[in-house]
Amino acid sequence: QRPCLWASPLFICSYMFxxxxxxxxxxxxxxxxxxxxxxxxxxxxxxxxxxxxxxxxWALLLTRGLVGxxxxxxxxxxxxxxxxxxxxxxxxxMLSVFYFAIPVGSGLGYIVGSQVGRVTQDxxxxxxxxxxxxxxAVLLLIxxxxxxxxxAIEARPEHHLHQTSWLADLRALSTNHSxxxxxxxxxxxxxxxxxxxxxxxxxxxxxxxxxxxxxxxxEGNCASSxxxxxGIITCVTGILGVASGVQVSRQLRKKTARADPxxxxxxxxxxxxxxxxxxxxxxxxxxxTYVFIFLGETFLSxxxxxxxxxxxxxxxxxxxxxxxxxxxxxxxxxxxxGSPYMIGVVSDSLRxxxxxxxxxxxxxxxxxxxxxxxxxxxxxxxxTALFIEKDRHRAENYVPTGEKTLVLxxxxxxxxxxx
Numbered sequence: 001q002r003p004c005l006w007a008s009p010l011f012i013c014s015y016m017f018x019x020x021x022x023x024x025x026x027x028x029x030x031x032x033x034x035x036x037x038x039x040x041x042x043x044x045x046x047x048x049x050x051x052x053x054x055x056x057x058w059a060l061l062l063t064r065g066l067v068g069x070x071x072x073x074x075x076x077x078x079x080x081x082x083x084x085x086x087x088x089x090x091x092x093x094m095l096s097v098f099y100f101a102i103p104v105g106s107g108l109g110y111i112v113g114s115q116v117g118r119v120t121q122d123x124x125x126x127x128x129x130x131x132x133x134x135x136x137a138v139l140l141l142i143x144x145x146x147x148x149x150x151x152a153i154e155a156r157p158e159h160h161l162h163q164t165s166w167l168a169d170l171r172a173l174s175t176n177h178s179x180x181x182x183x184x185x186x187x188x189x190x191x192x193x194x195x196x197x198x199x200x201x202x203x204x205x206x207x208x209x210x211x212x213x214x215x216x217x218x219e220g221n222c223a224s225s226x227x228x229x230x231g232i233i234t235c236v237t238g239i240l241g242v243a244s245g246v247q248v249s250r251q252l253r254k255k256t257a258r259a260d261p262x263x264x265x266x267x268x269x270x271x272x273x274x275x276x277x278x279x280x281x282x283x284x285x286x287x288x289t290y291v292f293i294f295l296g297e298t299f300l301s302x303x304x305x306x307x308x309x310x311x312x313x314x315x316x317x318x319x320x321x322x323x324x325x326x327x328x329x330x331x332x333x334x335x336x337x338g339s340p341y342m343i344g345v346v347s348d349s350l351r352x353x354x355x356x357x358x359x360x361x362x363x364x365x366x367x368x369x370x371x372x373x374x375x376x377x378x379x380x381x382x383x384t385a386l387f388i389e390k391d392r393h394r395a396e397n398y399v400p401t402g403e404k405t406l407v408l409x410x411x412x413x414x415x416x417x418x419x
Contacts (some may be wrong), residue, residue: 014068016332018078024166024327026077027318032147036138040068041136049125070134073288075272076328080320083312084148089250092309096246099304103238103297106197111231120140137213150317169319170218173326177387178261178314181380185264186307187331189375192275192300192370194336195343200293201226203367206360207289209281216356233294241301249306258385258391260306265381267302272374275300279367283360314391316398343367 005090025034048061078098085095112124125274173179204226208214245263252259276290346366351358 006040011064011068011071012332012337014065015071016068016329016337018069019325019328020322021325022073023076023322025078026321027150028324029168030147030282031077031081031321032141032145035077036141038070038073039134039138039141040070042067043131043138045069045193046127046134047131050124072325072328076321076324079279079308079312080150080317081145081148083320084317091312092206092246092250092305093226095308095312096242096305099308100239100242103209103241104235104306106231106234106238108231108235109415111228111235113227115228123175126406141161150320164318166322169322171325171327172319173315176314176391178384179217179311179323179327179392180265181384181387182261182307182310183327183330184379185261185268185377185384186303187335188268188373188380189300189307190331190335190371191377192271195339195367195370196297197336198340199343199363199367201230202281203279203360203363204230204289206363208280208286209356213286233290233297236346237294237297238304238369241298242305244298245304245306248302249309257389260310261381261384261388263383264303264306264310265303265378267299268374268381269378271296272301272371272378275374275404276368278373279364282364310388314388314395316395324360338371343369 022034045063045066049060049067052059052063079095082094082098083091112129115131116126126261145381195305200357205214205217208226209216245267248266249259249263256262274292274296278289278296280290311323311327343363343366346369349362351362352366356418
């Protein structure tokens with residue numbers, strides 16, 4: 001696990017620190033071109049990382065870190081293009097399709113990576129599969145996707161909105177309560193997701209050793225079968241969670257304008273007890289553990305598309321890429337950039353001996369932190385529900401006047417505001 005503990009944070013750090021750069025560029029320049037260059041670079045460094053010799057481990061860390069360049073260029077910009085192609089319910093549907101890629105892609109990474117490594121007896125080949133998919137994505141971007149005008153589909157084309165300075169954008173976003181609180185809630189999702197992504201297969205293997213289902217293993221990829229099962233669960237729960245989150249939100253919107261943050265809060269608050277039960281039951285029942293992980297990850301995945309939709313309708317079109325970038329920085333900086341390392345540190349501090357019993361028990365206790373963080377995240381989304389109607393109204397009635405704005409209030413008159 002030691003190489004993973006170094007490579008994963010390096011990737012996340014480069015990803016989150018470069019996201020604001022691409023957010024700035026995405027609000028001002030051709031988004032299709034920026035994404036094409038980013039994905040091409042991502043594919044090249046991913047392929048290069050598979051050829052780094054083992055005596056030059058620093059080169060592997062460098063190339064894995066540079067993968068964040070491509071990730072940042074795509075994830076900050078792609079949702080804003082979807083926002084400029086669709087509105088209201090259709091936008092939510094398209095975002096759900098887009099955000100299927102996160103859990104499904106992560107799950108396929110476990111499945112394909114573990115199986116390719118097993119068949120070839122060389123983990124390097126697992127890194128040589130995805131660059132080809134990146135090339136296909138670039139070709140589709142160039143020849144299929146059209147660059148939409150910012151805000152045009154919302155009857156607010158970008159030449160009517162005007163650009164403000166980057167500092168003005170940051171000030172406006174910092175005063176947007178719905179954006180700030182939903183970002184903190186999404187940070188909790190990233191914390192839990194990052195922790196489970198790295199530690200769940202290892203925990204499941206140690207649980208199998210603890211219950212006597214497997215023999216202890218200290219060399220090679222000991223948790224390959226657990227990685228495969230966890231990957232399948234991640235794929236299936238990702239599809240179910242994203243789809244159910246969108247569907248529940250759509251139905252609840254008929255009754256309340258606060259539906260989206262309430263659905264996000266429910267997803268996190270419901271995932272917490274199931275993750276807790278999965279961790280506790282690992283020492284007695286493998287089947288129960290997988291069932292509870294399935295339920296916990298399903299509820300956790302309800303947030304992905306809905307959180308993105310919240311950001312897009314509480315932020316004006318000319319600031320959306322910057323908002324996406326800022327959300328990425330905060331959620332990764334306080335979430336999955338450090339959560340796997342934190343879980344590992346807590347586990348090491350709780351371990352009294354280096355026996356397999358304490359390897360399992362200490363990791364079990366440290367993973368309970370995920371349930372606590374999920375509850376805190378649910379609280380942030382409940383707080384978002386208090387401001388969502390006001391912030392959405394302000395964004396939809398935004399009229400720029402230089403660095404300041406005029407906002408149409410509920411009485412029908414304009415007032416000066418910075419949003």
